[in-house]
Amino acid sequence: MFLLLIGYAQPTVGLLHNSEKAFPSYTLFSNNEASYLIDNCGLIVNQWQSAYRPGRALFLLENGDLLRSAEQDGSFQISGRGGGFELFNWEGELLWSYEINDANRQAHHDFCVLPNGHFLALVWEKRTAEQAQLQGSDRQIDLWTEAVYEIKILPNNQAEIVWQWQLWDHLVQDYDANAANFGVVSDFPQRVDLNYRAEGTMAEANWVHLNAIDYHPELDQIILSSRLFSEVWVIDHSTTTQEARQSKGGRYGQGGDLLYRYGNPATYQGTGASVFKAQHDAQWLHPQAGNAAMIVFNNEEGEDQSAIKIWQPPYLSDGRYAKDADGQFVSSSAMVAFEAPWFYSPYMSSVQQLPDEHLFICSGADGHFFEINGEKEIVWEYLNPVNPNGGPAVQGSTVRFNQTFAARKYALDDPAFRGRDMSGLLPVEINPLPSDCFAPQPYTPNEPLNLMLSHNPIMEGVEVTSNREEESVLRCFDGLGQLLFTSVINASGRSLDFSKYPPGIYLLQLENARGEVAVRRLVKI
Template structure:
């Protein structure tokens, strides 16, 4: 099916202005690069708006035919657009977001930014405080808040389709006495990271994991967690400190969570450890606080970690592969590179003092029983990535923080370079086949040829036309967000 759309009438939508400030917050070894400039050598039917400053820049027949979901960090509205850059659905909220997700039942899972009861929690970036479910009609069906003097919700959330439960990420502020007793040298107040799983029907916490239950350190022999760090890769070195942490109290700065229902495991991205961790979700809360129980017998200890073995006293700078990464997520089993982990590697050029980013895929080499093995060097493999995207001129692609990437059913990858609000899709060879720039900044939707100011987007995702949640919506194209766009676009199904 071919649909021809002529963009003449802009989509008019009132956008409530945000008052919150954003804080910065296998064997193939394939590396694919692409020139960030739009090629003139495109197939017939492509839309090329390379003189535009916002909205649709490129659409080709090689783009995956789907709907892109995004919610600007400084807007209270979430948008769903088609491949021609036209709005097909919006959701209102009273709160500006970090992550948002469309669910199979048609509801929108939306984080909301609150004024923190303890203003310290606004220093590290990524603060939220609230998660809510919004119906197709725009009604808030449920919400939950974690916002106190000692706890605050942040960054990402995860919905478990089989149970309807919601996982949230929470900072907890610890006193200096608690931190010292746990063996940290030069102890001060510090934040730990918790995961809470909430049942929206009962508003109860049904499962919990706390990083403080999984520590090792080799500096204070009087503490119960004293041990050899390199001998305990399943634990977190409590005296490891990332020298470029944005906020000293925020020791770990976890920034994403994803759940694999087949494995019943969770992957967590830790910015300040420059690695992601996989933990067992099959435990009870009591087991998750221990080193025993669950499908793998280790309680809430780390099953697998990757990105920077220096944090468990192994390897050196040459072994560090991830740099303040975001959005660690499992690629679905039936997709290209299925069951592997994709990340947005924000500051790949860290050791070279060059600002550029990459998208990387890691084969965790998971066993049939969901287990993971250290290699002969005592490090979790692999040695390198399965697949990497970087720009031909690598500094043309860079997101210092936020941002994300997801593999699509046809093998393409949708990328959100969040600091410029730029979404683009690349095929497996690394060619850009679709590109869009978020036109919504803190003033609302800007006119075409204007330059948006701080049009940040935490992350975007693209949904297949047959995604169950889309069946609840009409999906009629209503025009572009920005005024002044005038082009012909073709969507090929």
């Protein structure tokens, strides 16, 4: 896989770089009413059209359906608002839609899909100033507290909230001794200080601002990211909704209290330096492992500087998290997995570890997607060409306002793509440059062995690939039947150099271990 622009200007939007080291995959993103799935050449493989901009997050399901959030007007007029959810099939038909959007609540930012087909959504819930003061608030304003809803999709645009967790049930405050939740904040790190304010912020209604959610199926735990607390929290999903309102019950015996928190000890009047600031996309790296590390996109690592950070939480053998003698959570040492002088996004953004251990990063503020390998080399790079207000940009122009909350890559063998035509058609941008970029296709077991060429005729080189993951032997013969060379290829592809051979007709023969054979004629001019 490579990008070769033949004698033309360099691109300003869309695909900027695609090396043979890039992970074979498809990329999903949206920042306006259209959602795009592109291949590694930046060509549109599928596109879904909605009446709404995304309420930030969207995901492909295993059956090829697209589940996306929808940004709707409502009572919570702030960045990150959603309010609706939509389910489209692969063909683009709207199958289901549902709103969590009224005077007292609104879905926002992120959601994640559970193994049982339900999904977990972040929801703002309004509390009046009077309600807040009864809980010990020192603010004289209404507050937007946070909740997590587990949503089951039902027919006829209906849904059932089968489980929920509300932050309002897990507060502590040291402001009003006559109000609820009064106590020494540092004695209750498993609870959230109702009166904590991030440095530089005022008495804002949106005082927590969760922006990410992820799920660990083995531990049955949920990870949450709070931008304004600059913290990552973990809660227990094994509880009943009733237990989630309390401080006991569930697999870990703590009800809905925080099982773990990390990033900013000042939020619970602890000691130590802050590790994160305004981070996004907190998640487990390997959610199948009981001791999985965690990763975030840390937006404000320093002045005009972002970083990707990874750390190992202090797990105990039963899935709980270690505490010290004073009852404080044991700290960890976060490692910087990527940073660069030019790398900065003060808001939005995402990170994903790919199956080959590469990192796929979305620098949200400038719509810049890139993949890095273990040597921190950029092996794939793409600039979102879409302006939410004006649609795709013209190649060669400068795109503005292309902010993108997140982008996700899906492997060629993802179940969503089974039996589907995954051929890329046109790029997202207008008036694209010609290129010789080639992207491999998923292997379909029932298809015969196939040998695919990036272009034909050729002048010097060609990219070849098979539709099978296993290696097959490739032989090249000249017009007289003389064997010129032998190579080995699979679905990842390989570049062949014909610069030393004269113009003419060549025969490429591919044979796998089962004796299947595919033959292609190649013309060099």
